[in-house]
Amino acid sequence: MDPKLKNIISIVLPCFLSFVLLAWVFVTIDYKHIWQAIKGSDMRYMSAAAIVFFLINFLIILRWRILMKAVGLKARRTTCAWWYFIGLFWNLAPISTIGSDLIRGMGLAKETGHRPKVFASIVLDRLSGFAGIVILAAVAFIFGHGIIENRLVIVAIAAMTIVSGIIVITLFSHRIFSFACKAFASWPKVKESLMKLHYDIVLLKGRQKNGWEAIMISIGAQIILAIEFYLTAKGMHQNISLVYFIIFSPIVCVVTSLPSIGGLGFREIGWVYLLPLVGVSKEMAGGLSLINSAFTIINGLLGGLLYVTTLSSGRVQHPQADGSLQRSPS
Numbered sequence: 628m629d630p631k632l633k634n635i636i637s638i639v640l641p642c643f644l645s646f647v648l649l650a651w652v653f654v655t656i657d658y659k660h661i662w663q664a665i666k667g668s669d670m671r672y673m674s675a676a677a678i679v680f681f682l683i684n685f686l687i688i689l690r691w692r693i694l695m696k697a698v699g700l701k702a703r704r705t706t707c708a709w710w711y712f713i714g715l716f717w718n719l720a721p722i723s724t725i726g727s728d729l730i731r732g733m734g735l736a737k738e739t740g741h742r743p744k745v746f747a748s749i750v751l752d753r754l755s756g757f758a759g760i761v762i763l764a765a766v767a768f769i770f771g772h773g774i775i776e777n778r779l780v781i782v783a784i785a786a787m788t789i790v791s792g793i794i795v796i797t798l799f800s801h802r803i804f805s806f807a808c809k810a811f812a813s814w815p816k817v818k819e820s821l822m823k824l825h826y827d828i829v830l831l832k833g834r835q836k837n838g839w840e841a842i843m844i845s846i847g848a849q850i851i852l853a854i855e856f857y858l859t860a861k862g863m864h865q866n867i868s869l870v871y872f873i874i875f876s877p878i879v880c881v882v883t884s885l886p887s888i889g890g891l892g893f894r895e896i897g898w899v900y901l902l903p904l905v906g907v908s909k910e911m912a913g914g915l916s917l918i919n920s921a922f923t924i925i926n927g928l929l930g931g932l933l934y935v936t937t938l939s940s941g942r943v944q945h946p947q948a949d950g951s952l953q954r955s956p957s
Contacts, residue, residue, distance in 0.1 A: 641887050648892030652899060656909045664863055664914035672862030673918070679855040680922045683848050684711070687756070690844040694751045697837035700744040702735060709933065710734040716930035719888060719923075728753065743820065754794060755838065757881075759845020761787045764877035767870065783878050852876055855922075859915050865907060875901045891920050 653661075688704075688711050695702060714731035732749050736742035764784045797803050804822075811818040853872040860867045879897035883890025895916040902912035 644885075645887045645892035648887075648896050652892075652895045652913055656899070656913050660910040661913045661917065664910050665918060667864070668914075668918075669862045669864065672858050676855050676858035676862060676918075677922055677925075679851060679858060680919075681926065683851055683855070684715070684926070686844055686848045686851070687711070687752075690755060690841045690848070691748060691752045693837050693841050693844070694755065695744075695748045697751070697834040697841075698744045698747050700739065700741055700748055702739050706735065706738055710738075712930035712933050714930070715927045716934055719927040719931075751838075751841070754791075755841035756845045756848075757787075757791050757794075758842050759847075759849055760877040760880055761791045762842070763846050763849045764874065767873040767877075783881075787877070787881055849873075849877055849880070852880070856915070856919065859918055860907075860911075863911055863914060863918075865911055865915075867902075867905065867907060871902075871905050890923060894920055894923075 688708050691711065692702075692704065692707055695707070710731040713734060714727040716727075717730040718727035728749050732742075732746050736745040739745060761784075765788060768781070768784055797807060808818050808821050811821065850873065853869060853876045856872040856876055857867065857869045860872075875898075878901065879894060882893045882897045885893050887893050895913060898912045898916035899909050902915070903909055
C-alpha cells in the first residue's frame with residue numbers, strides 16, 4: 628500500500644468510526660434526553676468521580692516504573708510522568724492507544740538511549756494491564772453471573788481470556804516468537820529490533836514478583852475505575868450496584884482501545900448496550916458514557932497543556948534524566 632494512502636487511512640478511519648458510532652447513539656437515543664440526564668447531575672459526585680479518574684494515572688505510572696525496573700531500565704519519575712501524560716494527549720489523536728504508546732516510547736527512548744528496553748517496558752505495561760482486566764472481569768463474572776445472564780458478556784470475557792493467553796505464550800516463548808518473526812525476514816533491521824524486544828521481555832521470567840505487582844496494580848486500577856463509574860452514576864441519581872461496573876468496565880476498556888478518537892464512540896456503544904441489561908435507561912447510559920469521554924478528553928488536554936508549556940519561541944524543551952528541562956533548537 629502507498630505510504631501516503633496508508634497514513635490517510637490511519638487518520639480517517641478512526642475519525643470515521645468515532646463519528647459514525649456517536650451518530651448512531653444520537654439517532655437511537657434522543658440527545659435532548661441525554662442532555663437532561665447530564666444537566667441534572669449532582670456536581671459533588673461528579674467532582675469526586677473526576678478526581679478519582681485523574682488519580683488512576685499515577686497508579687499506571689507506578690506500574691510502568693515497576694516494569695522498567697524489571698527489564699533493567701532506569702529513568703526519573705518526573706521523566707516517566709512527563710512522557711506518560713504526553714502519551715495521553717496523543718491518545719486523543721486518531722491513532723489509537725498504540726499510537727500514544729509509540730509517542731511515549733520514542734520520547735523516553737530518546738532520553739534514556741535504551742529503545743528496546745523502553746518498548747519492552749511498554750509492552751509489558753500493556754500486557755499486565757490487559758491481564759488485570761481479564762482477571763477482574765472473570766472473577767467478577769463468577770460472582771455476578773447469576774444476576775447478568777447475557778451470552779455476549781460471557782463471549783467477551785472468554786475472548787479476552789483467550790487473546791491474553793495467546794499473547795503471553797507468543798511473547799515469552801522463544802521458539803514461537805522466532806517463528807513469528809520470520810515474516811519480517813525481508814526487513815532484517817525490523818526483525819532484529821523485534822528480537823531485542825523479545826529478549827528484554829523475557830527478562831521478566833526471572834522477576835515474577837515485579838510482574839505480579841504490576842498485575843495487582845492493574846486490578847486495583849480497574850476497581851478504582853469501576854468506582855469512578857459508580858460515582859458518576861450516583862451523580863446522575865442512579866442507584867446501580869458497584870458489581871455491575873466491575874463486570875462491565877473491563878469490557879468497555881478493551882473496546883475503547885480500538886482505533887478511535889480517545890475511545891469516543893466505542894465507549895458510548897459499550898455502555899449503551901451493557902447498562903440497559905441491568906435496568907438503566909439508554910439515555911442515562913449515554914449520558915454516563917459521554918461524561919466519562921469528557922473526563923478522558925480533559926485528561927488528555929492536561930497532557931497537551933504540559934507539552935505546550937514546554938514550547939517557547941520555536942524551541943522545544945525536552946525532559947532530561949534528572950527531571951530538568953533542556954531546550955533544543957527546532
